[in-house]
Amino acid sequence: MRHSSAAAAVVVAAVVAAPLGASPAAADTRAASREARAAWAPYCEDRSGNGYPCGQWRLIMRDSRTVIVRDALTRAADGDGAPLYGEAPFAVSADGRWIAYVRASDHRMVVRRAAGGPVTELPASLTPKSRGTGDMTLRLSPRGDRLVIDHTTGRRPGTIVTVKTGATVNIPAGEVPQTFSADGDELLTARNLSDNTMVLTVRRLDGGAPVKRRPPQAVAAASVFALAADGRNLAALTPGDYDGAGPPRMREYDLVGDELGPSIKVAVKRGYHPAVAHYRDGDRLAVLAYEDESPAGHAQLIDLETATGAVTQRDHYPVKKNRYTVRLAGA
Numbered sequence: 646m647r648h649s650s651a652a653a654a655v656v657v658a659a660v661v662a663a664p665l666g667a668s669p670a671a672a673d674t675r676a677a678s679r680e681a682r683a684a685w686a687p688y689c690e691d692r693s694g695n696g697y698p699c700g701q702w703r704l705i706m707r708d709s710r711t712v713i714v715r716d717a718l719t720r721a722a723d724g725d726g727a728p729l730y731g732e733a734p735f736a737v738s739a740d741g742r743w744i745a746y747v748r749a750s751d752h753r754m755v756v757r758r759a760a761g762g763p764v765t766e767l768p769a770s771l772t773p774k775s776r777g778t779g780d781m782t783l784r785l786s787p788r789g790d791r792l793v794i795d796h797t798t799g800r801r802p803g804t805i806v807t808v809k810t811g812a813t814v815n816i817p818a819g820e821v822p823q824t825f826s827a828d829g830d831e832l833l834t835a836r837n838l839s840d841n842t843m844v845l846t847v848r849r850l851d852g853g854a855p856v857k858r859r860p861p862q863a864v865a866a867a868s869v870f871a872l873a874a875d876g877r878n879l880a881a882l883t884p885g886d887y888d889g890a891g892p893p894r895m896r897e898y899d900l901v902g903d904e905l906g907p908s909i910k911v912a913v914k915r916g917y918h919p920a921v922a923h924y925r926d927g928d929r930l931a932v933l934a935y936e937d938e939s940p941a942g943h944a945q946l947i948d949l950e951t952a953t954g955a956v957t958q959r960d961h962y963p964v965k966k967n968r969y970t971v972r973l974a975g976a
Contacts, residue, residue: 678706679759680740681705681742682705682974683704683737683944684714684737684972685705685971687969696730697720697731698732701715701717704744706759709962712760716749716764717733717749718747719733721781722752722777724774729777731779733778735972736785736972738787739785741974743788744756744757744785745789746783754768767808768811771813780797780798781796783795791805792806792808795821799821801818803816816832816834820834820835820846821834822834823845823872824871826847826876827873830850830851830874831850832847833848834846834848843859844859845857847872856876858900863881863896864879864896864898864905867881867882877899877902878897879897879900880895880897880898880922882894893910893911893913894908895922909954910954911934911947911949917935920973921973928950929948929949929950930950932946932949933946942964942971944960944964945958946961
């Protein structure tokens, strides 16, 4: 079964690319595009018909050309290094300029520009050989300067890494990272409680006291969150009806004042559902929607005016027919 980044975001926008190892100067001599729209891995089946990611991770650049990330691990591995059926962790920043992945040769976590160039190695302790990479997911901050590592089992604490220094901060086990703020200085996490409610926490990465709130159900039911640069204004997006009868909706919520705004229609194409959202320029929301029903799969990027619901389309593109998984920019 193929997996989409939209699904990962729930259980969780932005170009010539140089080949891996090419210098930034070499990239400068080609077309101006340096941003990746998404990353994807091809689909293969074994003799029993079980699907798995194969080949190498590929970037869909803003100018539609493909860049192969030749040194990235494609299939997750267990603690003994044996390949698993799921994909290895991979992330693209919201601005499309940075990617994070596990290097195949030594399972070291690295970050580099999407357009090519040298990698920044992160601490080896982030990918301990004894645990493997099967339960790891990655999310880059909007500008690629921070990386959050989550563990889907929920039994291990997550980790926030400052890319430049390698400094790390742990997130309590059970708190699921949702999104960075627009400036990357805060991280929103969610913890589901036994009474079917949720606690949202804004963790200030400068060391300030976290903000915790049990939001109303209209917010807790959201599939996608966006956090403003102030660390308090939250956009909560629900997917709408999958038969297309009801469109996705967005409501803003003040985490500090506990105030809920009106429900706003998110006017994306029929059959598309929000997968990623980020605040742009204060009162505008960049919403990346995805549909996985057509053979190729398509993504649509819009700007949504949060006060009026007015929409401006910024991008629309297909992914690939033979995809196993997709990582949209910012997811």
